[in-house]
Amino acid sequence: MSELPRKPRPQFRNIHVSQILSYRLPIAGVMSILHRISGAGMFLLLPVIVWLFDLSLTSELSYATLMELTDLVLVKLILCGLAWAFIHHFFGGVRHLISDLHLGITKESSPQIATIFMGLSLVVSLLAWLAIFGVL
Amino acid sequence: MSEPRIGQKRLVVGAHYGLRDWLSQRITAVILGSYSVILVVSALLAPEPGYYGWSGLFAQTWMKVFTLLAFLAFFYHAWVGVRDIWMDYVKPLGLRLALQAFTIVWLLGCAIWAIDVLWRV
Numbered sequence: 001m002s003e004l005p006r007k008p009r010p011q012f013r014n015i016h017v018s019q020i021l022s023y024r025l026p027i028a029g030v031m032s033i034l035h036r037i038s039g040a041g042m043f044l045l046l047p048v049i050v051w052l053f054d055l056s057l058t059s060e061l062s063y064a065t066l067m068e069l070t071d072l073v074l075v076k077l078i079l080c081g082l083a084w085a086f087i088h089h090f091f092g093g094v095r096h097l098i099s100d101l102h103l104g105i106t107k108e109s110s111p112q113i114a115t116i117f118m119g120l121s122l123v124v125s126l127l128a129w130l131a132i133f134g135v136l
Numbered sequence: 137m138s139e140p141r142i143g144q145k146r147l148v149v150g151a152h153y154g155l156r157d158w159l160s161q162r163i164t165a166v167i168l169g170s171y172s173v174i175l176v177v178s179a180l181l182a183p184e185p186g187y188y189g190w191s192g193l194f195a196q197t198w199m200k201v202f203t204l205l206a207f208l209a210f211f212y213h214a215w216v217g218v219r220d221i222w223m224d225y226v227k228p229l230g231l232r233l234a235l236q237a238f239t240i241v242w243l244l245g246c247a248i249w250a251i252d253v254l255w256r257v
Contacts, residue, residue, distance in 0.1 A: 039217050043239075046214075046246045054253045056187075057194060063187040090172060093165050100162065 028114040035092035038085035045082060076132050083128040084121075091121040157216050164213035171206035194257040203254055211247045215239065 015023060025033070042049070055066040069075050095117045099105055104113035130136040178199070182189030193199055218239045226232045 036217075036221065039214070040221060043214055043218050043242075046242065047249075050246050050250045050253070053250060057191055057253055057257050060187045063190070086172075090169060093169060097162065097165065 026111060026114075027118060028110045031092055031095060031114045031118055034088055035096070038089040038092070041085045042082065042089065045078075045085075048078070049082065070132075079132050080129050083132065084125045087125045087128060088121045091117045091124070160212060161216045164209035164216075167209040168206060168213060171202060171209075174202070191257055194254065200254060200257070204251065207247060207250055207254070211243045214243055218243075 052066065055062045055069075057063075070079065095113060098113065104110055127136065178193055179190065182193055184192075194203065219236060222232050222235045222239070226235060
């Protein structure tokens with residue numbers, strides 16, 4: 001035993017930010033980090049959301065202003081981003097609540113559940129984007 | 137004694153802040169999820185399109201109450217979530233404190249504005 005050459009033992013440390021892209025994140029992990037990113041995005045855009053809410057409710061005039069604003073492509077793109085963030089956070093949240101019930105947490109079922117919810121999030125987001133661009 | 141205690145019974149560590157935050161994050165999430173579904177369905181089923189259908193929805197008392205409840209749930213939910221982000225990624229204590237203070241001001245400011253809008257309907 002003692003004559004065998006000693007292999008250096010692997011060491012595992014915390015991942016540095018610069019290494020993130022070299023790691024393969026499972027789909028449940030992708031779902032999870034997007035949950036955080038969508039939440040942070042809505043937090044940062046909160047004044048915009050409240051402002052839109054304000055315009056939509058204050059008066060008929062402000063409602064008309066809002067409608068004119070939403071004709072702008074830039075505003076449509078911001079709305080698309082917000083819609084995705086909200087829809088993704090909703091489905092990601094439901095997935096977290098399902099995990100809390102100890103459902104779908106095995107190695108086999110976890111990626112399946114994550115794939116289903118990722119699909120739901122993307123399909124509903126697509127519908128919302130089509131509605132924002134007036135296709136639907 | 138293996139664990140630090142004050143007096144006979146009280147444990148110095150483990151005030152269950154983690155459990156409280158975890159639980160309140162779930163309860164507020166359920167409120168927000170239900171509210172979102174009801175808001176989307178009510179808006180789609182509004183008796184008339186445009187401003188009057190939309191503002192008429194928020195003029196009803198049940199909707200005002202539910203919306204205010206959802207706002208409160210939202211701001212607590214966002215506080216726990218954003219604070220978790222700062223605690224995960226921002227290690228210098230002074231900077232973290234500043235960001236947490238900013239988060240509270242940002243959320244409270246938006247909450248007051250949103251409640252003001254809601255109560256004018």
